[in-house]
Every structure is written in C-alpha cells, then in structure tokens.
Amino acid sequence: MDAVSVMRQDRQPAPPVLDLLRSLGVSDANTLYALAARLPTPAADGDPTRAARVILGEWFARLLSRTDLDAEQAFLLGRAAFVAIDGGNRYPGALMTEEPSNEFRVELHRNVPLPSPAAAPMAMPVRPLDAPGILAPVAALFRSARAKGANVA
Amino acid sequence: MTLEKPPRFGPHPVVIRVMVFALTLATTALAGSQFLQIFDDHRAELFEVSLLLLFVVGFCWLALSFWSAIGGYLSLMRHWQWRGLAMPAADGPHKALEGRTAVLMPIHNEDPAQVFSGLQAIYESLQSAGALEAFEFFILSDSTEPDAWIAEEAAWRLLCRQVQGDGRIFYRKRRRNTAHKAGNIADFCKRWGTRYDHMVVLDADSLMTAEALVALVGLMNANPRVGLIQAPPTIVHAETLFGRLQQFASRLYGPVFTAGTALWHQGDGNYWGHNAIIRTAAFAANCGLPILPGRKPFGGHIMSHDFVEAAMLRRAGWQIWMVPNIGGSYEQTPPTLIEHAKRDRRWCQGNLQHMRVLPARGLHPLSRLHIFTGIMSYLASPLWLAFLAAGISFFAWRMAHPPSYFAPYVTLFPTWPKFDASVAIGLAILVFAMLLAPRLLGFAYALSSAERRAGYGSVGRLTASFFIELLLSTLLAPVQMLLQSGFVASILAGRTGGWGSQRRDGEAIGWTEGWSWLGWQCVAGVGLTLFVARAASDLIWWLAPLLAGLTLAVPLTVLTTRRRLAAVFARLGLLLTPEETAPPPLLVRADRLDATWRTMLGRPMSALQRLTADPSLLALHLAILPQHSDWQAVDADVLAGAREKLATSGDPALLTRAEVMALLFDPPFLESLAAGHDLSEAARIGTVMQPVPAAA
Numbered sequence: 001m002d003a004v005s006v007m008r009q010d011r012q013p014a015p016p017v018l019d020l021l022r023s024l025g026v027s028d029a030n031t032l033y034a035l036a037a038r039l040p041t042p043a044a045d046g047d048p049t050r051a052a053r054v055i056l057g058e059w060f061a062r063l064l065s066r067t068d069l070d071a072e073q074a075f076l077l078g079r080a081a082f083v084a085i086d087g088g089n090r091y092p093g094a095l096m097t098e099e100p101s102n103e104f105r106v107e108l109h110r111n112v113p114l115p116s117p118a119a120a121p122m123a124m125p126v127r128p129l130d131a132p133g134i135l136a137p138v139a140a141l142f143r144s145a146r147a148k149g150a151n152v153a
Numbered sequence: 154m155t156l157e158k159p160p161r162f163g164p165h166p167v168v169i170r171v172m173v174f175a176l177t178l179a180t181t182a183l184a185g186s187q188f189l190q191i192f193d194d195h196r197a198e199l200f201e202v203s204l205l206l207l208f209v210v211g212f213c214w215l216a217l218s219f220w221s222a223i224g225g226y227l228s229l230m231r232h233w234q235w236r237g238l239a240m241p242a243a244d245g246p247h248k249a250l251e252g253r254t255a256v257l258m259p260i261h262n263e264d265p266a267q268v269f270s271g272l273q274a275i276y277e278s279l280q281s282a283g284a285l286e287a288f289e290f291f292i293l294s295d296s297t298e299p300d301a302w303i304a305e306e307a308a309w310r311l312l313c314r315q316v317q318g319d320g321r322i323f324y325r326k327r328r329r330n331t332a333h334k335a336g337n338i339a340d341f342c343k344r345w346g347t348r349y350d351h352m353v354v355l356d357a358d359s360l361m362t363a364e365a366l367v368a369l370v371g372l373m374n375a376n377p378r379v380g381l382i383q384a385p386p387t388i389v390h391a392e393t394l395f396g397r398l399q400q401f402a403s404r405l406y407g408p409v410f411t412a413g414t415a416l417w418h419q420g421d422g423n424y425w426g427h428n429a430i431i432r433t434a435a436f437a438a439n440c441g442l443p444i445l446p447g448r449k450p451f452g453g454h455i456m457s458h459d460f461v462e463a464a465m466l467r468r469a470g471w472q473i474w475m476v477p478n479i480g481g482s483y484e485q486t487p488p489t490l491i492e493h494a495k496r497d498r499r500w501c502q503g504n505l506q507h508m509r510v511l512p513a514r515g516l517h518p519l520s521r522l523h524i525f526t527g528i529m530s531y532l533a534s535p536l537w538l539a540f541l542a543a544g545i546s547f548f549a550w551r552m553a554h555p556p557s558y559f560a561p562y563v564t565l566f567p568t569w570p571k572f573d574a575s576v577a578i579g580l581a582i583l584v585f586a587m588l589l590a591p592r593l594l595g596f597a598y599a600l601s602s603a604e605r606r607a608g609y610g611s612v613g614r615l616t617a618s619f620f621i622e623l624l625l626s627t628l629l630a631p632v633q634m635l636l637q638s639g640f641v642a643s644i645l646a647g648r649t650g651g652w653g654s655q656r657r658d659g660e661a662i663g664w665t666e667g668w669s670w671l672g673w674q675c676v677a678g679v680g681l682t683l684f685v686a687r688a689a690s691d692l693i694w695w696l697a698p699l700l701a702g703l704t705l706a707v708p709l710t711v712l713t714t715r716r717r718l719a720a721v722f723a724r725l726g727l728l729l730t731p732e733e734t735a736p737p738p739l740l741v742r743a744d745r746l747d748a749t750w751r752t753m754l755g756r757p758m759s760a761l762q763r764l765t766a767d768p769s770l771l772a773l774h775l776a777i778l779p780q781h782s783d784w785q786a787v788d789a790d791v792l793a794g795a796r797e798k799l800a801t802s803g804d805p806a807l808l809t810r811a812e813v814m815a816l817l818f819d820p821p822f823l824e825s826l827a828a829g830h831d832l833s834e835a836a837r838i839g840t841v842m843q844p845v846p847a848a849a
Contacts, residue, residue, distance in 0.1 A: 022829050117320075128514070129465075
C-alpha cells in the first residue's frame, strides 16, 4: 500500500479539502461530498489538501497531455481552465474520471492559460561603464556619495 | 517598406559628417566673432565674457540642428539612400521573416483598454499580412498599482480569447520593478532571450503596422551586423490643443529632423527606447546596465536607458540605424503641458545622469555625441535663461550707468564705450532665422508634393496651421525653458524625482490647477515686463515673445488642454496631419477597438473587488502567479499587517497599496478566497491552506 489509501465513504472530508473542491467552482453539497469521496486519503500524518492537489494536478496533467508540468502547476492551470468553462456547474461529474467526455476535454484544453513560453534563458552580464583613469575625476564630479554596493545584475 | 522613388546613395558618411561639423564650427566662429564686435566697454568685461561664452555654446547647438536640418531636407528631396544598410530582397515577406521575433509591450500602471486595443490592432495587422507565425507578443507588466495589475490579467485573458492568441500572446508581471523599463526588458532576455532572434520594443501607446514590423525584421535579416533599427514614430491620436500642436509640429518638421540625423549618424545612430527592433543576442551580451555608484539622481539604476544601450551596442561593434522612411510607426504625446513637464522632469533626470556615462571607456565618438545631445537638450534651457538674464542685466546696468568719456586722471584721449546695435540686430536676425529654418524646411517639404499638401488639408490650411503652431510654440517656449531650468537646478541640487507612469488621457486642467503649477511664471512675466520697461526699455520688443509667453503661462496651459477648442481647430481643418486626413487602417482599427475594450473591461474596480466578483479571474490569477518574476519575494511584515487589518475590519479600503499587493501575491489568502470565503475569513484562515511548493 502506498502513502495514501482510498478514503472511506463514512469518513468526513477535511474542511480544507472541501474548500479546495469549492475553489474549482463546485458549490452543490452532494457533489462536493461525492468528489471528496473520490479523493484518496493520505496516511494518518499526511496533509489531505496537499494530497488532493497532487491527485487533481496529476489528473489535469494527464487530461491536458501536459506531463511536462509538475502536479501543482498542472492543478493551477487545470483549475483555471475548469473554472473558466464553469466546470463546477456544467461538468461536475467529469472531475477525476478516467474517460471524461470529448466535449469537456476540448473545452478544457481551449481554456488552459499559457502565460509564458518554456524558459529559454540567456545570460545578460553587466557591462562596465567606468571612465578611463584620466577622466575618472570628471565622472566623480557627479557622484554624490560612495556606492553602497557593487554592481549587480 | 515603401520608398517613394528608386533610392540613390547620398554622399559618403564621412564627407557628410565632416561637412556638418565643419559648417557648424565655421558658422559658430563667424557668429562668435560678430558677437565680439557688439561690445567694447572696459567697465563691463565680466558681462561681455559671460555673454560671449553663453552665446557661443548656445549658437553652436543651434548651428548643428540647422545644418542637420539642411542635410535632412536635401536627403528627402533627393531621395538619398544610406550606404551600408542592405535592403531586404523583394522576394516576399516569408523569406525576409526567417527567425522568431518577440513584440514586447512593457507597461507600468497603464490604461488597459489603450494597451490591449493597440496590441490587438497590431496582432490583427500581422494576421492579415500573413506574417503572424514569425511573431510572439509579451505584455511585460511592471505595474505597482494592484487595480492596474488585475485589470491587465483580465484584459490579457480577454485578448487571448478575442484573437485566439493562446500560446502567442504572453503576460508576465514583475513583483519588483527594479531598474524600471531597462530591468523589465532585461528580465525578459534572461528568461526567454534564446527563443527569439529579435525583439521589437514598444511603449504602452505604441502602434506599428505589419508592414513596418515585417520590414524591420527583413532589414535585420539582410544586415547581420546591425544590432538595432529605430523606426521613428509619428505622433497620433492627440485630442487636446496642446497635443495637436505637438502632433502637427512633429509631423511637419519631424521628417526633416529625422532624415537629417539619419544622414550623418548612418550606422552609428541612436535608440529612442521604443518602436525599434533589437537583435536579442547582441543586446543581452552587451547591454547589461551597471548600477552607477553613488546616490540618486546621478547614481543608482540608469533611468534613461535607451541612449546608453545604443552606446553599449555600438561599443561592441554592432551598427545602430534609424530608418526614417519605414512608416507605420506611431506613438502618442502627453495631452497637456503639465503632463509634458512631468515627463520632461523624468527625462531631464535620466539625461543629466548620463553625465556619469559620458566619459565611459570605449564608447564611439558619435555615441558620446548622442549622450551629450541628450544632456544639452536640458542644459540648453538654463543656458538660454542665463544668457537672457545676463543680457537684460547688462542693458539695465548700461542704462543706469551712462558712459563717462574721460577717466578721473588727466588724459587727452576719451574712452568710447562701444555698443554696435546694427551688429546686434544682425546677429539676432541670424539666430531667429536659424531657429526658424528647420521649420521652414519642413513646411517647404510638405508643400513640395500634392499628396503631402492634401495630407495637411490644403495649402491654405497648412500655411495657417504653420503660423498658428509657430505663434503658440513661441509663446510656450519660455514657459518650458523656465520649467526645464527648474528641473535642472533641482536635479543638480541632488533632488530626485519619481519615475511614475504617464497620464495619457486628455483630461483638461482647471484654472486652479494651472495657477498652482504655473502662477509663479505669470508673476515672473509681469514683474520682468515692468523691470524691462523701466530699466532696459530698448529691449522690450525683442523680448516681447518671452514676456508674453511667461505672462500668459496659465491661460496658455489651461486653454490648450480644452478638447472643445481642439475640436474647433479640427473642424476648421487646422493643425491637421496626414494621419487624420487619410487615417491608416491600423489607426482606424485601434480607435474602434479602444471603444470596444472600454465596454468589455467595464467600470474600473479595485483589485480585490474584481477578484472576488469573478472566480474565473481569481483562478487565472492563482494559476499564473508562480510564473511571475520574483513572485515569492514576500515582505512578511506587510503581509501580516494586511491580514490582521482585513481579518479585523473586513474592509479592503483600509489597506495600503503595498498591503493589497502583498495579499495579491499570497497564495494561501487567495486560495481561501477561491474557496468562497469572504475577505475577512480569507485573511484569517488563509494561512492553513498552503499550496504545494512548486518543484524547483
């Protein structure tokens, strides 16, 4: 058995877990409890909200074919798309199901925010603008005080 | 890129530069020697020397603009092409568009409707031209106002939906706007630089057509040694009389000015900070700006980064070109004299800070000249003021002290203090003529083609507009001179100004506000008029433009902000520009979109109000938060204070701007808001809803 075990039907979901599900736009109490029941429960010393975010994140990543994302990123982006399509009211049963409808998939895909492309870093070293020794006194005329720190990028 | 006639090469750049500088120095020497002929009064040598020095410095500057404008006029009329800048092959845009270009829109507390309508217009223009594949867009936010930030996020999402721009239009916010726009662009380079061959840097009010963007990329691809190409922007969309004066003047005189500078700058040109394309790798490798040692205003981050970045690129061997005839490049101007002055205060500080950069090692001589020109564009005002003050004082002193022809000792030879009024009048006429010449050349260039004449309404309207602009700008010049002199004095005294965002709307200035800003100039104008009338009455007519400008400073400022007055001028066909008589499709589209965006974005709302009212926006905000730069740099004390205040009162109006910002960067608080808790509860219980830390 892994770190989490399946939540028993008779166990009350933790309030933070319900809050997490509410943040997906699910407001109906029955649906909330049904969804909570689908979530695995963490080990006794585990954090139920964290476990739920990971499970939901992994589910969104699979659904959106974004295995490049970690679970938290996938959860945040997936939730944004889910709320944008009013999924809590329109597709509440689709959450965490293995075969959601194609319509739901397409709509979710279309609404995933892409705020930035993949990182493509480039070095940008600081280049000096020092005056040559002979002109340093001229530059110093306009220096009101000594530098507090060295040049930083 | 459209050229009016087949290009022909102008004189060699070295020849042009030698001519411009030689003529400048020769004219200055001639004028200086004439100036020496005016006075010969042994009692007032200090006045004479001071006046001579101030005159020579000011005249040299004037002569350089004059000869540059002459060169610009010749260049325009003879359709000179530049040597050393290859034109892209005319085999369609697709070949020219090799590589990927990022269109960067750095913003700071801007009006989102204006920013996003402009971006949409540019996006659609590229789409229609079939060139969109080569471009990606970045909204790089440095906004420090929470309301502006959240409105930008909402607008970004709307824009992506409107144009199906997901994956092509990106949004990034910096938590700290370190080094302002330069830092903003640097952050982009550091995060995504290798993805893009070029970047086109815009301003919040910039507009560029697809043709201009494609031409710029084509030029970069055809000229691998070019690091930056500046497309001079045309001022558009002015709605106040002040704005329309600026718009008309820049449109009428701008072509001569830019053609002149482009002619002798050639590949050693300058960068104006926006509406330019930059080779990303060259920029990143050479334009990392240091923090200047010492305190502000001369130390610290370099505020006016553009000239310095151009100088650093040039130092590394990259060419910098200005291409005046590229067309399709637009910007806006501050709507009022006060807003113009606020921008001037920032630019003044930025340019005076360049005194520290001027002697930097290894800069190209022309780069130093560009930097010096920037400094002089502000120092010219106090120099002019000093010249006027010395001249008026000298006259007043002469009137108060009639010459004594015989010394107190016994001598057979009287001394004749000399003042040659005819030489003085001749020189004054020369100065006025040289000041007027660039305007006259711009006017003549506009008159020289039927198409251009029609662009300004007609010959009659163009002529009337020319004289109206001349009159009003003459009256406004002394007002700006005094303002700039004040800025220079305060900066040299070590006072630093802010680098706030510019108010680009056309809101009118009331009489009280006008008086509070410029009432002192009216008082100075009246006082000076009385003094000159009494103590140096010979000068009163010569000084009439100055005295009238100062005395009328408040009415001029207030009335030139009135939209209704501007509309009257427009109805009469006065101060028209070609972009108004035949608006380019991009401007028409941007105008329409602006109205649509204002409706879509609705009334302004506070950030927290907007987020609580719109769960979808809140979820989006949470989703993109970890992708913003430095988002985790939490000020724990501010955040704790904000939580406590909100938990106790539940009233977001009690929070400071920094506190709201802290909450907007706080995932636990936002998570509990997203769960449906109200602000007060969210502030209390948010701490227990910790999200999973993002993977490293």
